[in-house]
Amino acid sequence: MKKGEGQASGEAASRLIDQRILDLGDWRGEALARMRKLILEAVPEMTEEWKWGTPVWSHNGIVTTGEAYAKVAKLTFIKGARVPDPTGIFNSSLEGNARRAIDIREGEKVDASAFKALVKAAAALNSAPKKKATPVAKKAVAAKKAPAARKQSAVKKAAKPSGAKAKKR
Numbered sequence: 001m002k003k004g005e006g007q008a009s010g011e012a013a014s015r016l017i018d019q020r021i022l023d024l025g026d027w028r029g030e031a032l033a034r035m036r037k038l039i040l041e042a043v044p045e046m047t048e049e050w051k052w053g054t055p056v057w058s059h060n061g062i063v064t065t066g067e068a069y070a071k072v073a074k075l076t077f078i079k080g081a082r083v084p085d086p087t088g089i090f091n092s093s094l095e096g097n098a099r100r101a102i103d104i105r106e107g108e109k110v111d112a113s114a115f116k117a118l119v120k121a122a123a124a125l126n127s128a129p130k131k132k133a134t135p136v137a138k139k140a141v142a143a144k145k146a147p148a149a150r151k152q153s154a155v156k157k158a159a160k161p162s163g164a165k166a167k168k169r
Contacts, residue, residue, distance in 0.1 A: 009049045010048070013055075020055060020068075021033045021036075031073040032055070035115070038110075038116055039119050052065075057119075061078075063078070063123050074092065074101050080100025
C-alpha cells in the first residue's frame, strides 16, 4: 500500500506495518521495529492501525504515529504536550501546544524504560475522564471573546458614515 492510501486496523494494520518496516530496509526500519516492540510491551492492549499511510498506535484514541523520513525515524505523540517527560526524551515539535515528537537519527538509541513510561503516560491520558469546564474557566473564555465582540461593534459603528441623516418615514 502506498503512502496516503487507505486505513486499516488490527491484523491488517499489523501486516501493513510489517511491510513498511521491510520496505524501509535500513536503520529507519530497524528503529521503527524496535519502537513498535517497546510500544506494545508498554501497553499490551494497544491497537495497531494504519492511517494516512503511516503506522498508528491507539489506546482509547491515538497515542503515537511512526513515520520515517530521509534522516529520521519519528514518533509523534498526539497529546505529547500534556504528557510528563521527566527524562527529556521528546526532542522535536517542542514549540506546539499539543504534539511532541521523538526524532531518532541513524545510530541513536532511545532509552527503553523512559520511552515505555512515556507511552504508558500517553495512553493513560487518553483514558482519563474528560474534565468539564469550571465556572471560572467559562468566565475566562467569555472574557477572551468579549474584546473581540467589542471590537466588531466598534468596526460596525465606524463603518457608518458620520453625519448620515436618518431615513425619512
